Amino acid sequence: MEQQKIDILSLLPEQLEAEIKAMGAPKFRAKQIFRQMHEKRVFDFTKMTELSKQFQCELNERFYINMPNIEKRLASDVDDTVKYLYRLSDGSCIETVRMVYRHGITACISTQVGCKMGCRFCASAPLGFVRNLTPAEMLGQIYGADAGFPEEERISGVVLMGIGEPLDNYDNVMQFLRLLSCKEGRNLSLRHVALSTCGVVPQIRRLAEEQLPLTLSVSLHAATDEKRDALMPVNRRYPLDELLEACGEYFRKTGRRVTFEYAVIAGENDTPEAAKELGKRLKPVFPNYRPHVNLIPVNPVAGTGFRAGRAAAFRKLLEQEGINATVRRTLGDDIKAACGQLRRDTIESN
Numbered sequence: 001m002e003q004q005k006i007d008i009l010s011l012l013p014e015q016l017e018a019e020i021k022a023m024g025a026p027k028f029r030a031k032q033i034f035r036q037m038h039e040k041r042v043f044d045f046t047k048m049t050e051l052s053k054q055f056q057c058e059l060n061e062r063f064y065i066n067m068p069n070i071e072k073r074l075a076s077d078v079d080d081t082v083k084y085l086y087r088l089s090d091g092s093c094i095e096t097v098r099m100v101y102r103h104g105i106t107a108c109i110s111t112q113v114g115c116k117m118g119c120r121f122c123a124s125a126p127l128g129f130v131r132n133l134t135p136a137e138m139l140g141q142i143y144g145a146d147a148g149f150p151e152e153e154r155i156s157g158v159v160l161m162g163i164g165e166p167l168d169n170y171d172n173v174m175q176f177l178r179l180l181s182c183k184e185g186r187n188l189s190l191r192h193v194a195l196s197t198c199g200v201v202p203q204i205r206r207l208a209e210e211q212l213p214l215t216l217s218v219s220l221h222a223a224t225d226e227k228r229d230a231l232m233p234v235n236r237r238y239p240l241d242e243l244l245e246a247c248g249e250y251f252r253k254t255g256r257r258v259t260f261e262y263a264v265i266a267g268e269n270d271t272p273e274a275a276k277e278l279g280k281r282l283k284p285v286f287p288n289y290r291p292h293v294n295l296i297p298v299n300p301v302a303g304t305g306f307r308a309g310r311a312a313a314f315r316k317l318l319e320q321e322g323i324n325a326t327v328r329r330t331l332g333d334d335i336k337a338a339c340g341q342l343r344r345d346t347i348e349s350n
């Protein structure tokens with residue numbers, strides 16, 4: 001059974017070394033295997049030709065390589081965005097988006113199959129939660145989205161903004177970040193990683209203790225508890241006061257300001273009053289700094305009834321309130337690059 005084997009692609013170099021040692025093999029074998037997977041991107045023991053046939057067989061008995069399979073690959077005609085639908089070993093589907101920016105190439109990866117958080121505007125919420133992704137399944141999304149591109153076009157930034165709530169899969173996400181940034185592996189600095197959360201307060205506090213250089217993004221979408229309760233059920237558990245207090249603590253402990261995401265929804269949260277409320281709430285969070293808000297015109301998801309608000313106009317309102325705001329460029333419109341839509345179509349057409 002695969003389940004009883006060890007998920008080797010989720011192991012850090014020192015963990016792999018301990019496993020290889022336990023098999024009675026020399027230490028350098030662990031280095032070779034790690035290099036084959038993470039540098040050469042070989043995901044089949046029988047293709048690791050520097051290992052003897054006998055050792056390949058032993059590895060096969062003890063470990064499995066949990067690399068997601070690319071089921072669909074959609075390349076945009078309007079920009080260089082590529083969207084991937086991955087099929088996992090249990091048949092579940094997840095999505096990844098590869099986005100090309102002036103300063104590099106960013107992968108937007110999923111952290112769970114489905115999500116428990118139930119945000120009203122989200123394409124994944126109505127489909128419910130299936131399971132957490134393993135570190136290998138997160139890393140595999142990046143390796144898959146690198147495949148076929150030359151070395152210099154490899155992914156240089158990662159955002160945890162695909163399907164799922166990363167702080168609801170805390171331990172696996174942390175292990176994934178360690179793997180992604182370890183020098184023997186992908187060696188990607190966590191300065192180029194952003195983790196987005198809907199506001200799971202205790203886990204924000206826990207993350208602050210880790211002192212990682214990543215960017216924490218909080219999905220705000222509303223500046224009063226009444227509005228936020230209606231859009232995001234998580235707010236009933238962790239209301240705005242507690243959430244923003246945790247953001248302040250994150251800043252004090254890590255020295256890094258949290259950024260805020262705000263999906264602009266016509267008539268819901270794009271009014272002058274909403275801008276004023278946001279200003280009042282956000283300004284005290286990081287004393288001496290202007291808060292930064294990323295505005296995203298909401299992606300209309302079937303069944304939600306929400307329409308995109310005018311992000312540029314709302315940006316001006318926020319500037320008047322002393323808040324810096326940028327309007328997120330929409331990429332890959334023609335390939336449903338917006339999160340969750342491809343998986344949803346796939347599930348609903350089955």
Ligand code: SAH
Nearest residue numbers: 122161164165196197198219261263298299
């Ligand atoms: N669970 C995490 C990360 C995944 S969602 C979080 O909530 O932050 C990534 C971002 O996309 C979040 O800011 C989320 O609120 C936003 N989002 C979800 N559905 C959207 C939609 N239909 N239109 C615009 N943004 C959306």
